[in-house]
Amino acid sequence: MKRAQTGACMSDRPTIILAPFDADLASDLARRIPAARVGPLDAIAEATGPLWLFIDWLLPESSGLELCRRLRAEPRTADARIFLVIEDDDRETRRRALKAGADDYVLGPLTASAIAARVCEAAPLLPRADNVLAHGPLKLDREAYQVRAGGSPVPMRPNEFLLLAFFLENRDRVVSRRELIGALKGGDQVDERTVDVWIGRLRRALVSAKVSDPIRTVRQLGYVYDSF
Structure with missing residues (x-):
C-alpha cells in the first residue's frame, strides 16, 4: 500500500x-521519494518539472525572507512552490513569510518525513487527466496545469491554482476558510487568515488578466465564487 501511494504522488516528478543543502537530509528524502530530484539551489537550473523549495528562515549568508523575495522575482522560480522553515509558530512570523512570497511554512527542524508529507499530499491535487474546468473567459486545465483567460495564459502559483479549481467546482456556494484549507490539504497548522492572503493573490492574478473579480466575501462565513 505504501509503495503504491508513493508512486502515485510522484507522477509529476x-x-x-533544500536551502541550505543538507546531504544527509537529501539522502533520506531520496529513499522516501525515489523518483524525486533533490538538490541545492544550483539544481534549479537543471529542473524540468515542478519545483518545491524548502528554505530555512536563517541562512549562512542571507535570510530566508530575502532569498524568497529574490526567487519570486526570477521567471524560473516565480511559480515555484516555496516553503519557509520557521522555528517559532507565531502570527507575525507567518505573516512575514507569506508577505515575502512563500506559499506556506513548515515548522523546523526540517525532516525528510515533513517534506515527503508536503509533496505527496499536494501532488494528487496537481494535474489530473480529462478534467478541464471552464467558466466565462476562464479555462483551467488540470492536465496541463494551466489557466487561460480568453485564450491567454494566466500566471498562477500552486495554491491559487488549486483555490481557483475548487471555486470553479463550487460556484454560487458559500465556502468557509476552513473548507478551503481542507481542499488544499493545509491541515491544522494553517491559520484561517492565511486563506485571506491566498484569496488576495488569486484576485490579483485574475484582475491582472482583465477578468472581473468573481469572488465575493461573505462576512463571518467565507467566500462565494459568483457565476454572474
Missing part, C-alpha cells in the same frame, strides 16, 4: 530544493 518534482525537483526538491
Whole structure:
C-alpha cells in the first residue's frame, strides 16, 4: 500500500530544493521519494518539472525572507512552490513569510518525513487527466496545469491554482476558510487568515488578466465564487 501511494504522488516528478543543502537530509528524502530530484539551489537550473523549495528562515549568508523575495522575482522560480522553515509558530512570523512570497511554512527542524508529507499530499491535487474546468473567459486545465483567460495564459502559483479549481467546482456556494484549507490539504497548522492572503493573490492574478473579480466575501462565513 505504501509503495503504491508513493508512486502515485510522484507522477509529476518534482525537483526538491533544500536551502541550505543538507546531504544527509537529501539522502533520506531520496529513499522516501525515489523518483524525486533533490538538490541545492544550483539544481534549479537543471529542473524540468515542478519545483518545491524548502528554505530555512536563517541562512549562512542571507535570510530566508530575502532569498524568497529574490526567487519570486526570477521567471524560473516565480511559480515555484516555496516553503519557509520557521522555528517559532507565531502570527507575525507567518505573516512575514507569506508577505515575502512563500506559499506556506513548515515548522523546523526540517525532516525528510515533513517534506515527503508536503509533496505527496499536494501532488494528487496537481494535474489530473480529462478534467478541464471552464467558466466565462476562464479555462483551467488540470492536465496541463494551466489557466487561460480568453485564450491567454494566466500566471498562477500552486495554491491559487488549486483555490481557483475548487471555486470553479463550487460556484454560487458559500465556502468557509476552513473548507478551503481542507481542499488544499493545509491541515491544522494553517491559520484561517492565511486563506485571506491566498484569496488576495488569486484576485490579483485574475484582475491582472482583465477578468472581473468573481469572488465575493461573505462576512463571518467565507467566500462565494459568483457565476454572474
